[in-house]
Amino acid sequence: MKKLKISAVVLGFLGALAMAGTASAHASLTEANPADGDELDTAPDAVSLTFNEELDADNSDIAVVDPDEEVLELAPAEVDDGTITQPMEYTTAGTYTVSYRILSADGHNVEGNLSFTVDEVPTATTEEDATDGTDDETADESNADDNVEETADATDESAHDDGQDDESGNFTKMLLVLLGAATVVAIVIVFVKSTGKQK
Template sequence: MPDQRQPVRARAAWVLLVLGLVAPLALTTLPAEAHAGLVSSDPADGSSLTEAPDEVTVSFNENVARPAFLALTAPDGTAVDLGEPRIVDATVTADVPDLPLRGSYALSYRVVSADGHPVEGTVTFELLTGAEPAAGAAAPVSEESYLHRHRGHIAWGAGAAAVAVGLIAWPLVRRREDAR
């Protein structure tokens, strides 16, 4: 008579193996949910200014680390040379030279959150004084889509779904084999 404990031991070994592989992966994704978020900016997002700012500032809900990058795009699409970014706790500041053009400016930032996750985004402000930008000049459009920004999260989600389907299907396959 065949030993009935053998299939149970084999299943238990597979379950332990899968749990041993999946648990560390699941635990490593938890800290990524706590990365820094933008709290405020100066100039504020969407604001209209009658005078050009001397500096730009972005503030986050937690401390940020080096490196930090700030980039300012003028209404004609050219880059404005900012001073070296200064980081103090959760705030990043850079000096701004004279802004001669009237129109919409885009301040882009990329910082490293306390958990090591890069955080990036853009705020805009309107300068109501200055020279009119040259005709035909347009600010560059970002080519990065939602899928590009979140491809890592999507890949982890697809992997987790594949493991879940495998865990659900495994007992069904084993039952069919045992029934033969």
């Protein structure tokens, strides 16, 4: 009888442990790409996390912090069965921290984080480069406007100089005509006086 009682107690204890283990089981991360601590030459297009249970798409999300400790504004993460994928954008080379909060289909919440380092990021996705591109376009437009204004000013100055040259030329011609006329008049007067004396 004692042996039976002891066996019943042991079985009951083992059953309780099994039930407790089942009740305390949570979804766990089985794979991360990139993995925690990875150092990459080129930045990946997305971060994907795979869990051992199906995820609730409406209550699972990822947040990413850049090397300057700024939270990135990214497109919504996509959930497919037990995998959640976050499309990425980058601000600069350095370490990015990925924080996740997921809800498994059986109602278990799981939170965690990992980080990876990239040595080079796509230039098209950096905010600084985008700003530089805008500044360059603005500078080019400003330079073009300045060139147009300089050309217009040079044209006005050239026209003004041409007008002054025309006026100067006309004045010289008039002066020569007057001098010629005066010379003719002087010759006529001398000739008339000379003729009068001879008479």
